[in-house]
Amino acid sequence: MKATVWCAPYKVKVEEVPDPKILNRRDAIVRLTSTCICGSDLHLVDGFVPFMKPGDVIGHEPMGIVEEVGPDVDSSKLKKGDRVIVPFPIGCGECWFCRNQLWSCCDNTNPKPYLGEEMFGQATAGIFGYSHLTGGYAGAQAQYLRVPIADVNCQKMPTDLDDHKLVFLSDILPTGYMAAQHCNIGPEDVVAIWGCGPVGQFTIQSAKLLGARIVVAIDNGRMVPERLEMARRSGAITIDNSSEDVYERLLDISGGIGPDVCIDAVGMEAHGSNALEHVYDKVKTWTFGETERPAVIRQCIECVRKCGTVSIPGVYGGLSDKIPVGALMNKGLTIKTGQTHVHKYVPELLEFIKQGRIDPSFVVTHRVPLSEAPHAYHIFREKLDGCIKVVLDPAA
Amino acid sequence: MTMAYSTREDIQRARFSGEKLQQGPQPRRQPQRQFQNVGEGERWTSLASGAILAALGLVRNDTVGYVMAGIGGALAYRGASGNCPVYSALGINQNQNATPQQRLNRRGVRVTQTFTINKSPAECYRFWRDFKNLPRIMTHLERVTDMGDGRRSHWVVKAPAIVGGTVEWDAEITDDQPDKRIAWRSLEGSDVDNAGAVSFEQSPRGTIARVEMRYVTPAGRIGSWISTLLGENPDRVIREDLRNFKRIMEIGELLTLTGQPQGTCAGHGREYTEKNSYMPPPGVTR
Ligand SMILES: NC(=O)c1ccc[n+]([C@@H]2O[C@H](COP(=O)([O-])OP(=O)(O)OC[C@H]3O[C@@H](n4cnc5c(N)ncnc54)[C@H](O)[C@@H]3O)[C@@H](O)[C@H]2O)c1
Ligand SMILES: [Zn+2]
Ligand SMILES: [Zn+2]
Numbered sequence: 001m002k003a004t005v006w007c008a009p010y011k012v013k014v015e016e017v018p019d020p021k022i023l024n025r026r027d028a029i030v031r032l033t034s035t036c037i038c039g040s041d042l043h044l045v046d047g048f049v050p051f052m053k054p055g056d057v058i059g060h061e062p063m064g065i066v067e068e069v070g071p072d073v074d075s076s077k078l079k080k081g082d083r084v085i086v087p088f089p090i091g092c093g094e095c096w097f098c099r100n101q102l103w104s105c106c107d108n109t110n111p112k113p114y115l116g117e118e119m120f121g122q123a124t125a126g127i128f129g130y131s132h133l134t135g136g137y138a139g140a141q142a143q144y145l146r147v148p149i150a151d152v153n154c155q156k157m158p159t160d161l162d163d164h165k166l167v168f169l170s171d172i173l174p175t176g177y178m179a180a181q182h183c184n185i186g187p188e189d190v191v192a193i194w195g196c197g198p199v200g201q202f203t204i205q206s207a208k209l210l211g212a213r214i215v216v217a218i219d220n221g222r223m224v225p226e227r228l229e230m231a232r233r234s235g236a237i238t239i240d241n242s243s244e245d246v247y248e249r250l251l252d253i254s255g256g257i258g259p260d261v262c263i264d265a266v267g268m269e270a271h272g273s274n275a276l277e278h279v280y281d282k283v284k285t286w287t288f289g290e291t292e293r294p295a296v297i298r299q300c301i302e303c304v305r306k307c308g309t310v311s312i313p314g315v316y317g318g319l320s321d322k323i324p325v326g327a328l329m330n331k332g333l334t335i336k337t338g339q340t341h342v343h344k345y346v347p348e349l350l351e352f353i354k355q356g357r358i359d360p361s362f363v364v365t366h367r368v369p370l371s372e373a374p375h376a377y378h379i380f381r382e383k384l385d386g387c388i389k390v391v392l393d394p395a396a
Numbered sequence: 397m398t399m400a401y402s403t404r405e406d407i408q409r410a411r412f413s414g415e416k417l418q419q420g421p422q423p424r425r426q427p428q429r430q431f432q433n434v435g436e437g438e439r440w441t442s443l444a445s446g447a448i449l450a451a452l453g454l455v456r457n458d459t460v461g462y463v464m465a466g467i468g469g470a471l472a473y474r475g476a477s478g479n480c481p482v483y484s485a486l487g488i489n490q491n492q493n494a495t496p497q498q499r500l501n502r503r504g505v506r507v508t509q510t511f512t513i514n515k516s517p518a519e520c521y522r523f524w525r526d527f528k529n530l531p532r533i534m535t536h537l538e539r540v541t542d543m544g545d546g547r548r549s550h551w552v553v554k555a556p557a558i559v560g561g562t563v564e565w566d567a568e569i570t571d572d573q574p575d576k577r578i579a580w581r582s583l584e585g586s587d588v589d590n591a592g593a594v595s596f597e598q599s600p601r602g603t604i605a606r607v608e609m610r611y612v613t614p615a616g617r618i619g620s621w622i623s624t625l626l627g628e629n630p631d632r633v634i635r636e637d638l639r640n641f642k643r644i645m646e647i648g649e650l651l652t653l654t655g656q657p658q659g660t661c662a663g664h665g666r667e668y669t670e671k672n673s674y675m676p677p678p679g680v681t682r
Contacts, residue, residue, distance in 0.1 A: 005659030017657040024651055055659040072648075094514055094646040096601050108643045111651055114632060126651070138656040148651050 003142035009047025020146035025072035028150030059141025060088035087342030104339035164361035176202025195266035196227035258305035267314030268292030291318030369396035
């Protein structure tokens with residue numbers, strides 16, 4: 001089959017690789033009909049995630065049709081021919097974490113937990129196509145995907161809705177939703193969201209859906225005006241950080257109080273808010289003094305109101321420098337974060353989609369054949385051609 | 397920190413006096429990680445070389461590679477945190493003056509590990525009490541056979557040819573409390589003197605399983621092979637074994653990656669490289 005393969009930082013290829021096989025008794029093989037490129041994949045391409053091996057198949061946002069099931073798959077839950085989305089974290093359904101809906105922290109699905117324990121103290125769940133720190137599973141930017149513990153992980157979908165309405169249930173729609181949902185947004189609240197990528201877009205929609213009074217979206221109006229434009233269409237007030245002072249504007253919008261909730265939907269490759277900060281973080285990452293650039297976390301902590309909440313769906317992997325922990329403590333802030341517990345949110349969000357309260361397909365700007373993945377990575381990474389979200393077509 | 401390992405003398409005394417291995421929760425030999433025991437200059441070298449080693453390790457498509465990656469990750473951690481788990485485990489503290497006793501080479505090794513398992517103590521006990529099941533969770537074990545009287549068993553570990561192909565011993569059960577605790581130890585004439593115990597305790601989150609193992613590395617070829625097998629970090633091996641137990645109890649099998657698709661990065665397929673496509677928008681620095 002064709003698959004997108006990570007070869008080195010800044011180098012991905014589409015290659016012919018062996019088809020996946022049933023390897024465990026509860027595996028299924030899914031023939032993919034849509035599979036996406038995510039901002040998280042850019043962290044791999046840019047070499048910010050060290051636990052990659054050349055030849056690793058990447059990708060973690062798929063949907064498709066079940067082609068084959070292993071002998072122990074519960075046939076009352078999953079059968080050949082079912083249309084499914086596959087959440088990016090792999091759950092087992094049995095451990096304490098899965099039973100408490102904390103799916104991305106599953107104890108049993110990461111085959112290389114010693115790496116996570118060394119890095120983080122505890123290992124997280126297995127994730128498709130996302131480095132050996134999360135298990136080293138072959139990823140989903142391919143024609144077929146092997147899904148372990150398939151009757152728990154494959155989420156059945158109705159047949160009368162478009163792929164583009166459903167495929168984002170695998171990651172970014174629940175991610176944006178969880179980022180807003182675990183902040184207990186109330187009807188008085190001002191919610192500020194950094195980053196108007198696909199995750200930011202769904203965070204904006206979720207904050208609106210959850211009843212926020214004002215939603216503010218922040219990104220770079222010179223680099224990605226189309227993303228700010230999309231945020232405005234969803235009803236957000238926008239701040240262009242290339243020409244406006246984010247802190248001042250947020251203070252003004254929130255009546256001098258600061259936003260109740262600040263959400264970092266940017267992650268570890270943030271552009272610094274000023275040139276000096278950006279250069280500082282770049283030098284530190286080059287010299288291994290830190291592993292990422294936490295400019296947005298710093299800004300969230302600074303801008304959020306006293307006793308407010310900072311939510312971090314943006315991905316970080318290692319060690320950051322100059323986090324204003326004094327402000328964090330003295331202002332009495334709450335931090336909410338995590339890889340998304342996708343399984344938990346799928347039923348609720350699918351209901352919203354069926355009712356027409358959310359139509360996630362609005363983020364799609366490009367649908368291209370899987371064989372064009374290298375080109376798609378290029379335009380997505382460089383924000384060319386108005387690119388916001390790419391869906392790859394494995395059949396084309 | 398205190399020296400938590402037993403010496404060869406300890407384990408032999410236990411063997412001959414019939415003294416029980418300690419029961420219940422043990423102070424983990426795993427060190428507290430909070431304090432800094434690595435010198436400042438060494439920290440930066442650790443962080444840098446660790447990150448590089450981790451990356452290089454993963455480039456290798458084999459076990460050695462993962463070990464390198466693991467060590468690399470640990471080095472990076474130690475550089476970043478100023479705490480080295482290996483130093484602490486060996487009782488080495490380069491930052492303050494370590495006592496000579498802390499620098500003593502260990503001869504007998506004692507390791508403990510703990511996991512919580514979503515099954516009843518009875519189910520956990522039943523799996524473990526049937527020693528034939530143990531090779532499913534202890535990856536270096538080839539087989540354990542019952543010697544007929546329900547108390548004695550024969551254990552076989554896979555070993556390379558230079559060591560004779562296998563390392564073997566007979567063991568007897570020294571304590572058997574249904575649904576609570578099983579302890580065993582090797583008998584006279586073993587290739588490796590060893591003893592182990594597992595206990596099961598009910599908790600609101602499932603059964604807490606605690607394993608304790610002790611062994612004395614013998615002199616000679618078998619000894620040096622065991623040292624390579626279990627390496628600097630025998631905790632890690634026992635930890636993975638007990639984790640396998642948890643996983644088999646909870647989900648029935650161990651998830652594998654062997655046989656999954658992997659690319660080669662060879663040839664001239666379509667590719668994206670930064671060099672041939674890097675075009676920052678006007679006015680943007682990266
Ligand atoms: N928690 C999870 O489970 C989860 C799931 C999916 C994605 N993510 C993460 O969410 C983040 C965003 O993903 P995406 O797909 O939207 O990525 P993306 O790269 O398309 O979007 C990031 C956006 O942030 C903007 N940005 C950069 N620096 C900024 C700054 N200082 N202030 C404001 N905006 C800034 C960029 O211009 C870009 O528009 C990534 O870190 C990704 O890894 C997390
Ligand atoms: Zn994603
Ligand atoms: Zn689980």
